[in-house]
Amino acid sequence: QQPVQSPQAVILREGEDAVINCSSSKALYSVHWYRQKHGEAPVFLMILLKGGEQKGHEKISASFNEKKQQSSLYLTASQLSYSGTYFCGTNLFTTSGTYKYIFGTGTRLKVLA
Amino acid sequence: GAVVSQHPSRVICKSGTSVKIECRSLDFQATTMFWYRQFPKQSLMLMATSNEGSKATYEQGVEKDKFLINHASLTLSTLTVTSAHPEDSSFYICSARVGGTGTDTQYFGPGTRLTVL
Numbered sequence: 001q002q003p004v005q006s007p008q009a010v011i012l013r014e015g016e017d018a019v020i021n022c023s024s025s026k027a028l029y030s031v032h033w034y035r036q037k038h039g040e041a042p043v044f045l046m047i048l049l050k051g052g053e054q055k056g057h058e059k060i061s062a063s064f065n066e067k068k069q070q071s072s073l074y075l076t077a078s079q080l081s082y083s084g085t086y087f088c089g090t091n092l093f094t095t096s097g098t099y100k101y102i103f104g105t106g107t108r109l110k111v112l113a
Numbered sequence: 114g115a116v117v118s119q120h121p122s123r124v125i126c127k128s129g130t131s132v133k134i135e136c137r138s139l140d141f142q143a144t145t146m147f148w149y150r151q152f153p154k155q156s157l158m159l160m161a162t163s164n165e166g167s168k169a170t171y172e173q174g175v176e177k178d179k180f181l182i183n184h185a186s187l188t189l190s191t192l193t194v195t196s197a198h199p200e201d202s203s204f205y206i207c208s209a210r211v212g213g214t215g216t217d218t219q220y221f222g223p224g225t226r227l228t229v230l
Contacts, residue, residue, distance in 0.1 A: 002156070032218070041206055041224045042157070087156060091217060096170070098162070101147055101208065101219050106156045 001026060003088055003104035011110045012078045020073040020107045022088030031064050031071040032089040034103075035082075042087055042103075045073075078111045085109070115141050117209050119222035126197055127230055134192045134225045136207030142187035143209035147219070148180075151204040163190045197229045 003024040010018055022031065030049050034042035048064035048071060059076045075082055088104040116139040126132050136146055145164050149157040161182050163169045169182035181193040190209075194201055204226055208219040 039204075039226070041221045044218075044221075047218060089219070098145075099217070100159060100162050100170075101210065102159050103149075103157045108154075 001092060002102055003090060005086075005088060005104040005107045007107060008105070009108040009110075011112065012075075012082075013112055014080060015077050016111075018075045018078060018109060020075070020086050020109070022071045022073070022104045024069045024090065026069070026092055028064070028066060028069050028071070028090050029093070029099075030091060031062075033062055033071075033073050034087045034089060035084045036087065037084045042089075075109070078109075080111050080113060083109060083111045115209075115211075115220040117143075117207065117220045117222040119205075119207055119225050121225060122223060123226045123228075125228045125230065128198050129196055132194045132197055132227060134194075134205055134207075134227075136190045136192070136209070136222050138188045138209040138220070141209075141211055141220075143190075143211060143220075144187070145210045146184060146190040147208045147210070148182060148190075148192050149206045149208070151206065157206060160192075194227065197227070199229045202227055202229045 003022050006021045012018055032047045033045040036042040061074045064071045086107045091099040092102050118137045120135045148160045150160050151157045159172050160175045161169045161171045163182050163184040165184045165187050171177045179195055184190040204224050206224045207222045210217050210219050
């Protein structure tokens with residue numbers, strides 16, 4: 001049930017670009033992206049609500065393909081501060097008719113000077 | 114913006130003792146709260162879903178008698194780790210949600226680091 005993220009880990013040089021993918025076997029109604037620094041809670045980056053929606057946040061943007069049940073996070077001209085673990089998150093519809101919130105498997109990103 | 118607090122932020126206890134972690138939504142009423150556990154270098158794994166005034170729904174593999182969840186009000190949920198053991202050492206995070214649709218946003222607490230000696 002947990003969305004699978006790829007790659008699991010990536011190392012970049014400052015200024016390079018990266019793409020992180022989030023793929024679900026279940027229908028996605030919305031996708032959230034987070035960045036987590038070591039020992040801290042996840043920090044919300046953005047939410048995508050509609051299939052095909054794209055959003056940007058400084059040099060970080062994301063897209064959401066509802067039909068493919070996938071979302072991608074794009075990091076351009078990476079900075080040292082981008083280092084951390086990135087998670088996608090989504091509300092998953094349950095058999096009891098409610099929604100529960102789960103995270104993807106995570107992608108560790110390290111930006112080197 | 115919506116703020117969720119957790120207390121304590123860090124706790125160290127002896128094996129066999131019980132530890133209570135509080136999760137509060139400070140400026141909004143949360144219909145649902147979630148509890149997660151995160152081991153080093155792993156993702157946040159949902160432990161249980163907590164709705165005010167009703168029993169929590171636990172994920173498969175999570176012992177409900179060991180991880181007691183109480184959601185007494187729309188702003189407070191507690192997680193009690195009973196008879197804690199070293200393997201329970203982890204980072205515990207709660208989140209709160211308003212509404213019950215597939216597009217709702219979660220608001221996360223800062224987390225509690227539990228170390229069981």
